[in-house]
Amino acid sequence: MSTSDPISRVALKKTTPDVSAAMGALHGAAVSAARDAKVEPEILELVRIRASQINGCAFCLDMHTKDARSQGESEQRIYALNAWRETPFFNGRERAALALTEAVTLVHDGHVPDDVYAEAAEVFDEEQIAALIWAATVINAYNRIAVATRMVPGGYQPAAK
Structure with a gap:
């Protein structure tokens, strides 16, 4: 089958609403934990974008780059995020969060090394x-x-502020 002739995929939210709701609750709890811990919202969006880049998730990239821009993130930093180590655009906290995100995302490749942690x-x-x-x-x-x-x-649009 060619990619121009995709097969229909399951609608998880419709097919398994309880599991989908649980995933939403997990997301909400993680957002609350980050807010309570005073992790900068900008760092959280960088985490989401970077993991989505690694995983090749177009839907999440679309969503989280829009969210980041709506929160004031610069186009330059978003464009350079894939090469964050080679740029001067990210501070120490952001760099540490990005390294940790990459290690968690690629857990099969090094099991979150001690130096990253x-x-x-x-x-x-x-x-x-x-x-x-x-x-x-x-x-x-x-x-x-x-x-x-x-x-x-x-189709995603950030919530109005």
């Missing part, structure tokens, strides 16, 4: 590290849902 522990307290791990875990789960079900990007 230690770098995060230098700039984040335990509650913040926990919140970042949850944020990375939740976006990775959403990436897998969106990719597996071929959610179509383009």
Whole structure:
């Protein structure tokens, strides 16, 4: 079958509403934990975008780049996020969060190395590290849902402020 002739995919929210609701509740709890731990909202969007880049999730990239821009994130930083190590655009906290996000996302490749965790522990307290791990875990789960079900990007609009 060619990619121009896609097969219909399951609508998870409709087919398994209880599980979908539980996923939404997990997302809400992770957002609350990050807010309570005082993790900057800008860092959370960078985490979501970076994991979505790694996972090739067009739907989540569309959503979270729009959310980041609506929160004041610069186009330059969004465009350079895939090469964040080679740019001067990200501060130490952002770099530590991005490294941790990459390690969690690519857990099969190094199992979150001690040096990555230690770098995060230098700039984040335990509650913040926990919140970042949850944020990375939740976006990775959403990436897998969106990719597996071929959610179509383009229609998402951030909530009005």
